Structure formats: C-alpha cells, structure tokens
Amino acid sequence: xxxxxxxxxxxxxxxxxxxxxxxxxxxxxxVVYVATAESRDGEMARRIxxxxxxxxxxxxxxxxxxxxxxxxxxxxxxxxxxxxxxLTLWLSNLLFAGRAAAQADAGEAVDCPLFAGQTAALxxxxxxxxxxxxxxxxxxxxxxxxxHPVSRLFADEQGRLNQHVAAVCDQVTLVAAGLPLxxxxxxxxx
Amino acid sequence: xxxxxxxxxxxxxxxxxxxxxxxxxxxxxxVVYVATAESRDGEMARRIxxxxxxxxxxxxxxxxxxxxxxxxxxxxxxxxxxxxxxLTLWLSNLLFAGRAAAQADAGEAVDCPLFAGQTAALxxxxxxxxxxxxxxxxxxxxxxxxxHPVSRLFADEQGRLNQHVAAVCDQVTLVAAGLPLxxxxxxxxx
Amino acid sequence: xxxxxxxxxxxxxxxxxxxxxxxxxxxxxxVVYVATAESRDGEMARRIxxxxxxxxxxxxxxxxxxxxxxxxxxxxxxxxxxxxxxLTLWLSNLLFAGRAAAQADAGEAVDCPLFAGQTAALxxxxxxxxxxxxxxxxxxxxxxxxxHPVSRLFADEQGRLNQHVAAVCDQVTLVAAGLPLxxxxxxxxx
Numbered sequence: 001x002x003x004x005x006x007x008x009x010x011x012x013x014x015x016x017x018x019x020x021x022x023x024x025x026x027x028x029x030x031v032v033y034v035a036t037a038e039s040r041d042g043e044m045a046r047r048i049x050x051x052x053x054x055x056x057x058x059x060x061x062x063x064x065x066x067x068x069x070x071x072x073x074x075x076x077x078x079x080x081x082x083x084x085x086x087l088t089l090w091l092s093n094l095l096f097a098g099r100a101a102a103q104a105d106a107g108e109a110v111d112c113p114l115f116a117g118q119t120a121a122l123x124x125x126x127x128x129x130x131x132x133x134x135x136x137x138x139x140x141x142x143x144x145x146x147x148h149p150v151s152r153l154f155a156d157e158q159g160r161l162n163q164h165v166a167a168v169c170d171q172v173t174l175v176a177a178g179l180p181l182x183x184x185x186x187x188x189x190x
Numbered sequence: 191x192x193x194x195x196x197x198x199x200x201x202x203x204x205x206x207x208x209x210x211x212x213x214x215x216x217x218x219x220x221v222v223y224v225a226t227a228e229s230r231d232g233e234m235a236r237r238i239x240x241x242x243x244x245x246x247x248x249x250x251x252x253x254x255x256x257x258x259x260x261x262x263x264x265x266x267x268x269x270x271x272x273x274x275x276x277l278t279l280w281l282s283n284l285l286f287a288g289r290a291a292a293q294a295d296a297g298e299a300v301d302c303p304l305f306a307g308q309t310a311a312l313x314x315x316x317x318x319x320x321x322x323x324x325x326x327x328x329x330x331x332x333x334x335x336x337x338h339p340v341s342r343l344f345a346d347e348q349g350r351l352n353q354h355v356a357a358v359c360d361q362v363t364l365v366a367a368g369l370p371l372x373x374x375x376x377x378x379x380x
Numbered sequence: 381x382x383x384x385x386x387x388x389x390x391x392x393x394x395x396x397x398x399x400x401x402x403x404x405x406x407x408x409x410x411v412v413y414v415a416t417a418e419s420r421d422g423e424m425a426r427r428i429x430x431x432x433x434x435x436x437x438x439x440x441x442x443x444x445x446x447x448x449x450x451x452x453x454x455x456x457x458x459x460x461x462x463x464x465x466x467l468t469l470w471l472s473n474l475l476f477a478g479r480a481a482a483q484a485d486a487g488e489a490v491d492c493p494l495f496a497g498q499t500a501a502l503x504x505x506x507x508x509x510x511x512x513x514x515x516x517x518x519x520x521x522x523x524x525x526x527x528h529p530v531s532r533l534f535a536d537e538q539g540r541l542n543q544h545v546a547a548v549c550d551q552v553t554l555v556a557a558g559l560p561l562x563x564x565x566x567x568x569x570x
Contacts, residue, residue: 009557011522012331013349046299109426139556141392142201143333143523144531151334159393166557174556176329176364177199177349177356179373183559202521203539236489332391333523341524366519366554367389367539367546369563 004186005126005133007169009162012138015178017051017085020136025056027132029081032060034071036090051085059083065093066114069121076129087137087165091158094118095150104153119161126168135169137162194376195316195323197359199352202328205368207241207275210326215246217322219271222250224261226280241275249273255283256304259311266319277327277355281348284308285340294343309351316358325359327352384566385506385513387549389542392518395558397431397465400516405436407512409461412440414451416470431465439463445473446494449501456509467517467545471538474498475530484533499541506548515549517542 006023010016024031033055055061064071068090075082084090095101098114126133139162141155166172172184196213200206214221223245245251254261258280265272274280285291288304316323329352331345356362362374386403390396404411413435435441444451448470455462464470475481478494506513519542521535546552552564 007557011329011333011349012335012345013347013353014331015349015353139332139391140334141332141394142519142521143391144520144526144535145392146334155334156393159391159395162556163393163395163558166559172557172559174561176352176373177197177362178353179356179362181364181371181373181561183556183561201519201523201539202525202535203537203543204521205539205543329522330524331522336524345524366542366563367387367552368543369546369552371554371561371563 004171005129005169006135006171006173006186007162007165008134008136008173008175009139009166009183010175011140011142014175016136016138016175018054018178019173019175019180020083020085020134021055024059024081024083024134027081029079029132030060031056031058032062032075032080032082034068034075034082034084035061035063036065036068036084036086036093038063038065038089038093065090066097066118068118069125072122072125072129072133076131076133078130080131081134082131083134083136085136087135087161088140088158091115091119091161092154095154095157100153100157101150104149107149110153115157119157119164123164123168126165135165137165139174194361195319195359196325196361196363196376197352197355198324198326198363198365199329199356199373200365201330201332204365206326206328206365208244208368209363209365209370210273210275210324211245214249214271214273214324217271219269219322220250221246221248221271221273222252222265224258224265224272224274225251225253226255226258226274226276226283228253228255228279228283255280256287256308258308259315262312262315262319262323266321266323268320270321271324272321273324273326275326277325277351278330278348281305281309281351282344285344285347290343290347291340294339297339300343305347309347309354313354313358316355325355327355329364384551385509385549386515386551386553386566387542387545388514388516388553388555389519389546389563390555391522394555396516396518396555398434398558399553399555399560400463400465400514401435404439404461404463404514407461409459409512410440411436411438412442412455412460412462414448414455414462414464415441415443416445416448416464416466416473418443418445418469418473445470446477446498448498449505452502452505452509452513456511456513458510460511461514462511463514463516465516467515467541468520468538471495471499471541472534475534475537480533480537481530484529487529490533495537499537499544503544503548506545515545517545519554 098112100112288302290302478492480492
C-alpha cells in the first residue's frame, strides 16, 4: 500500500502542531500520536500539557525520545495515521544523549554514531512504511548565526534533517501564523 | 460596513512596514498611522525617524504603546485606513509594563492580566471595526530557541498573537526581501 | 544582451546553495563560482570543504571577500553564469573590515564608507552586467531581536541588502527544506 507521508514545518508557535493534528483528525484513520518530548522541567511540562489538552481522547499516544525509526516500524499499519511531534525535540534528545553536543562545545568535528545512525534510519524507513506518517519539525535557521557552538550544530543538523525528510515525503507544508503554505504538493492519487 | 483587515508579517528589515504603507497609500482612504513604539534610546529613535521620513505628510499619526483596542475603537471610521506599526513593539510594551517579563525571568508560569486583557480585547475588537485596519507584526520564532526565559516567552506570545490576529483578518501576507507572499487571500468583494 | 539575475534566499542549511548550484549547472553556460568566504577557523574550513566537494570540477572558482562589484565586472560575460555564494559572508567581511562593527558595539550610529560604498556598487552594477548572475543570501531576521548591537546591525543590514538586491533581480526564490518558493518570477523571455 502506498504511503502518503507529510512534513509540516514552521517556527515556534506557528500553529504547525495544530495544523498537523487537523490533518490527522481529518484522515479518517486510526491516529497514533508519537511524542518525542521528555518532560524534565516546569516549562516543558506546561508545553506538553498544553498540547495534550487539544488532542482527541481516542488517539493512541506513545513516547519515543530516541529510537524513532524502530518505533515507526512497530506502529505503522494500513489505515493508521501516525503523527510525530516533533523532529526538533528528537534531534535535541539525540544530540545530548550521544556525544555530539559535547564535541561541538569543545570545538571538535562532530562524530556521533547515535545521531548519525538514528537519522539515517529514519530517512531509510519512512518510504517503506504502510499507512500515513505526519512529521512536525521546526525551522530554526532563519535568525542570526548563534554564538554557541552547540546552537550552531543544532541549526545545521536541523536544517539538514528537514531537507532529507522533505526529500522522502510526498507533501511538505510551511506554517506561519497558523496558515499553511505548500512547499511540495503530493500528486493527485488514482 | 464590512471591514477589510490585513496582517502584514515578516522578519526584521523584511520590508513589511514599507509594504503596509504602500497598501495604505493605495487605499484612497484617509490614513491614520498608529505607532506603538516608545522612543527611549538612540537606536530606537533612529529607527522611528527612519520610518517617519518615508510616510506622507498628510497622514494622521497617533502614538499608542499599550491600549490598542480602545484606541482603534476611537479612531476607526468608514473611509479610514488605520495602519498599526507594529504589534511586536506593542507586545513588548505589554510584557514589560505588566509583570509577565519578571515572572518569566523567575521561571514562574506567566499570569499577566494587562497582557492577557489587552491581547484578548484586540482579537475581539478587530472584526467589529468600520473601515480598514492594516496591522504589521514580526515573525520571531524561526531561529534557535533563545536561552533567556523572557525571550522564549516573547517568541511564544508573538507566535500565538500572530495566529490569533491572522484568524480574524481577511488577508494575511508574509514579506521577505520586500516581496509579498500571500498566506490568506481575501475573497473577491461584490 | 539581457541579463537574467537571480537571488536565492534561505535560512542556514536550507539547501539554498545546492539549489543555486543546480540552476547554474542547468544553465548550459560556463560557470564561475565566486566564493566570499575566508577560511579562518576549523568550523569554517569544514563548511567550505563541504561545499567544494559538491561542485563540478570544471567550474571556475574565484575568491572575493570584499570588492564584489568590481570582481563581477571583470568576470561577467555573455554565455557565462556567475554564482556568488554568499552575500551574507560578504556583508560580514565588509562590516568587520570597515569600522561598522566597532561603531555598533560602541552604541554609535554606523558610518562605514567601505560597507556603504561596496553595497551601493553592487546594486548599481548588477543590472548592467552581461550573462547571468545567481546570488545566494541568508535570511537572518526571523528570530528574536539579538542582544548584541553588532548582531542587530548585521540583521538590519542583511535585511536591507536582500531587499535592494531583490529589487534589481529578475527572479527571487526562497528555499526551505531544500524546496523553492518563488517570491518574484521572471517574465517569459522572447
């Protein structure tokens, strides 16, 4: 069965998560929400609660901070729509769980097998999954180049990840002020 | 009389103010410019002077740093085009005049009646006004998540405000390098 | 001979350089790559090497950190496509080679003849050149206003430069996640 994968991009508080949720709700499929966030402080806990209130009660919810490709292979099924929110927190989890952030801080070239392996696995896996996958990700590279090496590493890797995921998605949408702008349109399906 | 409200979004020095001024000038209506800036230092004074030089001499000009909805109710009239530049400085004024910035700095949940009341009043008021309102606002959430809590608060609230204002405007335009990109198009008017 | 000049805009790691390279490669013209980067540290050296690996071996390559307009007048020719990557590093070189950055740091109004002269020369020169010029530049003003005066100066001047260059280009494209969005379309050519 043909996959119909979508990437929803946007800045902070752009309405990208809400837009993705509306697409999932309108899919008519069983929805499984994959949260990549880990709740470690008060500010993040408030953000997670804010998102949770908005979601329909009958959606499945799974937390997966690191091994996203493996988790998607487990969960993907025909007539299932998986909503991954978001790739940005996943990327952050990978960079800090592995040694990438520390290497960047020390001014070294980054060589982080956890990060490289997991992101490559996602790109390889996405086109092979049944059902529909909707991935939410942040645009983070449109400001002044950050002064901290870890922030520059993050902006670079987020940008590259968005490019690679966009290349294997059927549809890519940029959201600003809650309004979608099509970057890549899925061809009409027979 | 039907309002035709527009939101003009863009990054810093994107040409969004100039684009808004061109729309106002082309409206054929009496134009009132509502400046939300307060001139407190040399850099801001230079920015304000730079904007002022560009505006036609016959435009009315009103300064309103805080109570925007009330001011718009006073000024709005049929055959009048009000240009509000900009919502970003207004938001900043509200957050610092109230206790929101201090709460964010202390790591507390933000509970700021001034900010919450004024932004809700703007959203409620906009669809009820006669004439035309053009609002200019910044996109500020497309960079790396800022390290300072006040900056994160600001990015979050600016993003939410832009979403809410966009929802009650007839037309929304994103400006980059002086060039407009339509995010929401007003339906043709009879 | 009519010039066909293009500006390719995007955030960090947006795929804008790759997009510009694909346009140059598809032009069927002799391609000259003008690098504005100066390799001064390990991180920048890695970025430059990463870009160089991707380019066809038969492209000419010229380094020009400062005097871009004069260099373009030398190099431009019918049936030649010049790819300038990028205006952002050029701007940075100008601001730090002249006295602009130091003036901004001291809270003074910026008065930098090197920067003002070179950017004015580029805007004047671009419409007069034979052949095709493709210019790559960053969007840097879509984040929170930076705290450092030099960063604010940079965001302001980059935004203004992008507006001015866009105004004298035939086509302007915004790239996000490797996908192009047309901001200004060249009219069909006879």
